[in-house]
Amino acid sequence: MGTIEGRTPSRRGLLKWGSAAAVAGAGVALAGQAANAAEPATPTKFAPLPVGAKPLPVGPEGYRLDKVGPEMYAVTAGGTQAAFVVSSKGVIVIDAPPSLADALPAAIKKVTSRPVTHLIYSHHHADHIANAGAFGRVTRIAHAETARLIKGERDPQRPLPTQTFTDRYTLTVGDQRLELSYPGVNHEAGNIIIHAPRQRTAVMIDVVMPGWAPFRAWGTADSVPGVLRAHDELAKLDIDTFIGGHVHRLGTREDIRVSREFVHDLWNHTTEAIAATPMGGFFGMVEAGNNWAGFRLWLEAVADKVEPIIQRKWLSRLGAVDVFTRENIITVALSHVVDAPRDL
Template identity: 45%
Template sequence: MVNRRTVIRGGSAAVAAAAGAGALTLAVDGDNVSAATPSDQDTNGRDAVAAAAGTPAFLPLPPNAKPLPDNGKGYRIQRVGSNAYVVVTGFVQSVFVVTQDGVVLVDAPPASSGKLKEAIASVTAKPVTHFIYSHSHLDHVGAVTDFPNVTRIAHADCATILALHKDPARPMPQKVVSGRYNTLYIGGEEIRLIYPGANHEAGNILTYFPRQRLAVMTDVVMPGWAPYRGWGNADYLPGILLGHDAILELDFDTYVGGHVYRTGTRADVKQSRAFFVDFWNTVKKNMSAISFSEAAASVEAENAWAAQKVWIDEIAKATQTELVERWGKQIAAVDTFTADTAGSVVVSISTDATVNFP
């Protein structure tokens, strides 16, 4: 079975294996990459097979959401500044910057264990001296122990969560920053750590390398993709929008979001923000348009959970239909987790957001 944990453990390789003969084929000729996709007839055939098997058929991925070829070793290195690099392993990403004194690394997903060391060594002989926790989630930082001699840096809110975990795979930081703005100078490189408040997780920070024109904020923007379920089970959904705004305040060329097959641009962040606002407002509209009392009439009167479920499910179905119609050809996977996420938005609108949000 392919699920999020499968992707976390093995990148996209496990997903591609499960997809079988219907998977995307990439033909590489020098620097030119062409995507060979199945014919419409094959696609319809797969849909028929899926229907017969009782499994859903999904919208095809837009071209800019599909995987790029790796180096044959399971990862891809992308230079994104004079001395900054992104390592893409399947569906996860890390960033490293080579400074005068050593390497600063942001995130180390378990799927990249071993590969990160090899990728860094292919660029520089300098050691990794510093590690920045984007946040505490294991799927992004669980391979930090591959670099035992680094100075680990995290926001205070992230450090609080790490202390609660007591997980040897996620050791405590030696340096903790607090507040909204912090600036570090490591090996001659300016690094700004920006915390717009709780978002995907409390303590999830935006790391900005001004000289590299590089912004890194994990699990907030997925360039070219709809968000994962509930924006990754976000701690505070309104904070997702605040995260977008914090990114867009910066002067950057490259955005790294920790997931998907490619890096992003300012246009990707703007598109993601527009999707968030449309999503939120569509849910809010449907909450007003769909009668709770009529939905509740179909279940036992005293069963408050059942009444909520029927109402939320109707809102979610209506919301997904609208968003697929408006966004289905622009960004990937709008038809996958949108209904699930809509349920999270209903709760957040009811509990988190201010009256005029967004």
């Protein structure tokens, strides 16, 4: 597990680790080995990762530096990614993850002596931008919702953006042009798409995980329908490389297509299961008035129907389909109740 998450596990990586340990601690499948809840689950607890989800080699520096376009680079370490574009007037950095506090500046120095002049926040989450303070007085660009959320956190390491937008924003720095756009609330309110046309690359964090099934609660999505709509927008882009923000490798248009197929498949099978599982009967199976218990039984019944279908279809295609899919089915079932989208 240590090698899977890399040398410096991200906050998200630690959460994953913690979840696995919690499952082990609960004795779900490791009864008798759960004395120490901090002990990671044995590798045999979960299905093996398909080839496209496995970790990639990391150099002696402790991070991966991938050139993704003529002037654009991605940095990966500890299961987290950031990116930067070298313009004729300075470096534009996309995100400042604390887990890349050393790797990102080192990678930039390796490529150019130009100073960092611009920092784009993909969204407000700490695991992606809570080292922003280290870049000092640069132009910081983010969605207006991201600015609002940052303001509430009072985190000195997440200074407020100096420039915000609501729908679209073109950032031109020297000879580089980046198109920033907002597809509506998705993984988080304010989570944007950053498209670098000349680099044939797009960045959107925490929506598509190349080679992997979604993290718990659809990647802690603020809006599950919004995550599906964001996939639709990403699928329209004419790009060669996609940077998703986590796990081990960069993606392609094909990774976006496969992720979109997965999330729609999970959504559609859950829709069918809900139609075939009337809710009312479950409330008669619990103490009168225990609404939570009745609802819980209904959610479990829906998950019982969908989980085996998804596992059969996807376990060999994406990483960790057996880890969070059941919870994600429940997340989708709740979204059906509260979001009730009519466009999916």
